[in-house]
Each structure stands twice: as C-alpha cells, then as structure tokens.
Amino acid sequence: MNKFGFAIKTPRSENMDKVSLERYHMLLDREPSFKRCFQCGCCSATCSARQFTDFSIRRVHTSFRRGEYEGLDEQLKQCMLCGKCTLVCPRGVNLRSLIINMRQILDETKQ
C-alpha cells in the first residue's frame, strides 16, 4: 500500500483509560516535589539545551505525567544537568533530581 502513499496511522491521542501511570507514580515517590509543578515553563525557558535543540524539559516531564514515555530516554540525553531549571522553578521542584530519576526509571523499566 505504501507504493500509493497510503499507510495505516496509529492514533495520536492521549487515552487516559489505557495509559499506565505506574512509572509516573514511581517518579513522584522518588521526587515528590514534582507534584507541585504547575506548568509555567520556566524550566524549559532557561534551559541551555533548549536554545540550540528541540529538547523541552517541560514537554518531557509533562509527557511523563501523562504516561507517554516513548522516546523520552533519547530526549533526556540532551540534558547536560547544569541545573539552571532547578534554580528558576517557582514551585521549588528539584528538576535536576527529577531528570536523573526519570532517566533511571526509564532505564529500570525498559522492556
């Protein structure tokens, strides 16, 4: 079918009934300050990697929160752990620790 430019697309929508939030809850246990995030985007605005690549830490942790883990391990490699995000967060989320924990959880639960 591809010959004709047709393909079956997988739906790109979040399905909150099917998603597993197990890894997200693991993350909350290890870094409880993440519960306080209110999605202001200060973390990604200040991010050095964000200035030169399409890496958005705000988008990565929002994906984690929604149980959308695909490709996050690759994206998280772009973070240099400089910690500027932790300094600017108005809700006191320890983002540096959050990032390390996200990497570890994704690694531990790799299928």
Place this chain on the structure above:
Amino acid sequence: MKKVAIIGAGPAGIEAASVLARQGVQVTLFEKSESPLKNIQDKAFLFPNFQAAQEVADDLSGKLLTDGITTILGVDITDLKWQGTEWKLIDSKEQTYVADAVLVATGYQVFDAHRKEELGYGIYKGVITSLDMEQMIKHGKILNANGDEPKRVTFLQCVGSRDEKSGNNYCSKICCVTAVKQAIEVRKQIPACEASVFYMDLRMWGQGFEEMYRTAQEKYGVSFVRGRISEAAATFDSRIQLKSEDTLMGLPLKMTTDLLVLMVGMEASCGTKALGKACDISGDYGFIRTVSPHLYDNDTGKPGLFAAGSCKRPMSVWDTVNDARAAALAIKEYVDSLPQ
C-alpha cells in the same frame, strides 16, 4: 425615623440590614422565597478555610433578629417607582410599600447547564453541576450514576462563563477555587477516587486560594489538565466519555469518568434582571450597573437607590458581606442628608 427597604435576604441584604438597624435606621427586608439565605444553604463548605456554610448562614440568620429589622418573606418586589421624595415598591400582587431609600440585593442564579447540550447535563446521569456536587459533599454521598462509589471524578471549568456561545463573556470568578475545593473534598471522602480538573486558566485571586491549589496537587494528588472539554457522551455502563485537547502536550485527549462535574457560573438572578430593567439600572449581562466600580460602587445614579452584592457582578461571600457594609454606610449618609 427614616425607612430603608432592602430587596433580597441573602448575605448582602442581611448584613446591610443589620448594620443599618444598629445605626438606628428602620429597615424592612423583602425576600421572595419563604426562607432567607437559600444560595448559601445549598453549599457544604466555603473556600478557602473549609468553614461549614451552615455556620455562616446561622451567624447571618442571627443578625436578622437585630432590633429595627422587619423581615417580610414570600414577597416578590417587581417594580420600583421614584415619587419625588421617596420610593414606591410594588410587589407581584400589586401591593405597595414606601421607603426613603432602597437597597437592591437581589443576587445571582447559577447558569443553567442544560444550555450546554454537548456536555450532556440532563441527558446523562453521570453529568452533574457543581451545585449537585456540593449537595453530595454536604450529605457525604458522592455517588455515580449507578449509585456506586466513583473511581474517577472530573471537573470542567468555565461552563457558562468565558463563553460567547452562552452569551457570557465574563469570568464568574468563584468557580476555579470551588473546583479545587470540591476536588479536595472528593479525595478526602473517597481516597481511592481520582480527581481531575480541566481548566483554561486557574484564577486563584484570593488570599489562601493559591495555597489551596498547591495543597490539592501536593497533598491530595488532584491532577490538572489545561484544556476545555468539548463534548461528553455516555458509555454502555453509564460512565461518561469525554473529549478534550491537552493543550500543554498539543495532543487530543480521551478519558472515561464516573462523574463529570460542570462548574456552572454566576448569572444575574431573574429578580436582578427585572429590577434592573424596571429602574433603568441594568448593566452588562443583566447585572446592576453602578456609578463607578472604583468609587461610588453602591450608587446606582438614582436618588436613594443603592445596590450591593452579587446582583452587580459575580462575588464570593466575603466580597458580598464587605460590599453590603459599604452600601449600608452609603445609605446611612444618604438618609442623614435628607430633611428631617
């Protein structure tokens, strides 16, 4: 002795009446229903300190016993006429009363959620309003359409507010914090039940509100999704399937919930609209228009005709009570300035 008539025995009317009576003014309080404080008694707890609404209602009811207040229940004042030196009040049975000054405190009514048909209120049992939820919380019986304990409760903000399709472009001001309050209550009463809030902005304008929002996230694990639910439909087992966009992820979102709670906004009550029209003091969306929102916010621009509380715009209980006290002072100054 000067006589003041107050229309509406809610928090605004009662607070103003008791302040005026203590200042030696003779007050007659008219209420169209058979009992005062109807709106406040529909609530379980008041934000942000979770004080029982009944406690506040009892306190206000006590003030009705102040010497100098006459309360007349079951009388619907439908028209006001300025007679050159005093106001003539006319009720729905054509009976008349006179007063030197009148305070309009006719309040609000909630948006009728049936008008947002796509959200399924009145069609699916699992779709309820914030008022229905308040009753469930009050009686400790949060139940889904099948009468079981829900596993997931979802709140939707701005139903009938910030919505051109409903004709209401304004923000109702109190629904954001009410959803946070109710989500916390759901999590307190049923710890195993998930609670989610769909919002466009969370407007935590009052002291202690932002802290409540933070507590809801941190202590009660309430989840917040930015996006407006566009439609709701029932599943075969009477749950509610909803569609929204998760605007922070840029992805459409699907979800099934046991209860969908529509956070209905505040509109001018029928009484407010009627009196506003009758006296030519009707402003935007049928709320009462005042001379200036900065100064003279209780003056309607007509001699001896004042307004207080949520007949002017959406207000919380505390705003209303403060506004009523300000109105009482303006009225006292007015009646003192009249020839004896």
